[in-house]
Amino acid sequence: VAKRDGKSCVRLFEKGMSGVASERMTLEQELRRAIAEQSIEPHFQPVIDTGSGNVVAVEMLARWRRNNESVPPLGFIRLAEDLGLINQLSMQLLEKGLTALRHFRQHYPELKLQINISPLQFADRHLALTMLQTIAAYDLPSTALAVELTEGAMLLYPEQVEQTMRQFVEAGVSLHLDDFGTGYSSLARLRDLPFDTVKLDRSFVVMLGEGDTTLSQAVFDMATSMHMDLIAEGVENQTEYEELQAIGYRQMQGYMFARPMPETALIQWLQAHAAA
Numbered sequence: 001v002a003k004r005d006g007k008s009c010v011r012l013f014e015k016g017m018s019g020v021a022s023e024r025m026t027l028e029q030e031l032r033r034a035i036a037e038q039s040i041e042p043h044f045q046p047v048i049d050t051g052s053g054n055v056v057a058v059e060m061l062a063r064w065r066r067n068n069e070s071v072p073p074l075g076f077i078r079l080a081e082d083l084g085l086i087n088q089l090s091m092q093l094l095e096k097g098l099t100a101l102r103h104f105r106q107h108y109p110e111l112k113l114q115i116n117i118s119p120l121q122f123a124d125r126h127l128a129l130t131m132l133q134t135i136a137a138y139d140l141p142s143t144a145l146a147v148e149l150t151e152g153a154m155l156l157y158p159e160q161v162e163q164t165m166r167q168f169v170e171a172g173v174s175l176h177l178d179d180f181g182t183g184y185s186s187l188a189r190l191r192d193l194p195f196d197t198v199k200l201d202r203s204f205v206v207m208l209g210e211g212d213t214t215l216s217q218a219v220f221d222m223a224t225s226m227h228m229d230l231i232a233e234g235v236e237n238q239t240e241y242e243e244l245q246a247i248g249y250r251q252m253q254g255y256m257f258a259r260p261m262p263e264t265a266l267i268q269w270l271q272a273h274a275a276a
């Protein structure tokens, strides 16, 4: 079809491509600069134990302010991966996160930091060692850290993922399976890996709000039978909250409790929450 339509079609296609390509070049350059200048900042979202009302952890979520807009992490994390900059970015965020955690722990001494790890980071055989040394350098116990992986993380470097996970477990780092149920991992594979916590994806929480409890119940039963803890993500309203409670979920995270926020805002939030 392209051939029959002749040159004009080809030229149109090329023009379209070059527009997209130059936009990507600009984005690439700006991301390179943002990483070089360490200007990508962590935000933190509280995780609540609804049984006690305590804040048990905060999840670190990357934020890039570009042209006065907050670029969502899924886009630039992917780009940082493509550019081979994900390790550098992740280490910067880890150090910023640990600095903030030391401040949070002045108010909540037991607070844990949950961080997301990209599948590509497992290419580095020293990932666990480097991260553990960094935590120690910040004078924090490795039990203060939880590492979150998605099912997809296990596909790329399965052996190194396994080895790295064992190193984390030995050091007392908690391992969370993120977005469970949205990927393609088998139950047998999950049973063989040392996850201690499953995070229920927001897409299942949304179904709960629509009266469909099947998948949230199934994830709960599976995790419980494998002696894993659970955290429900993206809890936005009372209906979702009550449905989760009815199934047995206790740890929750979502806009209903608090949005992800910068360090200073979170410290204020923690103080207000402790007083309440």
Ligand code: C2E
Binding pocket: 045, 060, 061, 062, 072, 073, 074, 077, 090, 093, 116, 117, 118, 148, 178, 179, 202, 233, 234, 235, 236, 253, 254, 255, 256, 260
């Ligand atoms: P995730 O780890 O599953 O994080 C949860 C996402 O849900 C976050 O999106 C959070 O802002 C959002 N969320 C929390 N509560 C609610 C709610 O009540 N309603 C709704 N609609 N959303 C809620 P965010 O910050 O856009 O991050 C998206 C994903 O990007 C994360 O998913 C994580 O996989 C990845 N990510 C974020 N920061 C990093 C990072 O530093 N490194 C890596 N490798 N990945 C990261």
Ligand code: MG
Binding pocket: 059, 115, 116, 148, 178
């Ligand atoms: Mg996560």
Ligand code: MG
Binding pocket: 178, 179, 199, 201, 202, 233
């Ligand atoms: Mg998730």
Ligand code: MG
Binding pocket: 179, 201, 202
């Ligand atoms: Mg998610």
